[in-house]
Amino acid sequence: KAGVTQTPRYLIKTRGQQVTLSCSPISGHRSVSWYQQTPGQGLQFLFEYFSETQRNKGNFPGRFSGRQFSNSRSEMNVSTLELGDSALYLCASSPRQWPNEQFFGPGTRLTVL
């Protein structure tokens, strides 16, 4: 089975812009979760989508949003980018609803200038 894929792998944006990241889960996995990883805060949960509905949400501002399509692919959007949004954004899929075992993609490295 192919693993979780994320695009793009690297992204550079400037403050105030918005960005959309994409994630394709492992075939058959209906749960897709998004995480932010930074050296200072570690790995933090953003939200989870299961069957096209957001089922769980972490403690992030409303600038961070997402959606899931009928084929389980997911997108995450960050609006009005801030310098502190620079991070590795990881997508993870699972055959069961969060918070069970997570199968991570390689991540998207976002740099905000």
Add this chain to the structure above:
Amino acid sequence: TQLLEQSPQFLSIQEGENLTVYCNSSSVFSSLQWYRQEPGEGPVLLVTVVTGGEVKKLKRLTFQFGDARKDSSLHITAAQPGDTGLYLCAAVSSGSARQLTFGSGTQLTVLP
């Protein structure tokens, strides 16, 4: 929100040495997962422990879940350079509002 503490934060050892990484909390967990993350990649699930006192082995890696399900350890025997990476524990909280919380990680470097 439960807090997961991992120790040590950094560990640099020579090939062939043994090591233990710890994951501790004051909260009781429903289950605990261990992941390894290599540079430029996402974390990869190594094991899940569910029962208090449970011990699982994965080749040279031994994982133990504390009897009270508040802590866990990862022991590596005869470490190899390929073991280098960031080791993360992640705990599933017990109760109705289940959450998955990641520890801050242990960065392991095994020198040849």
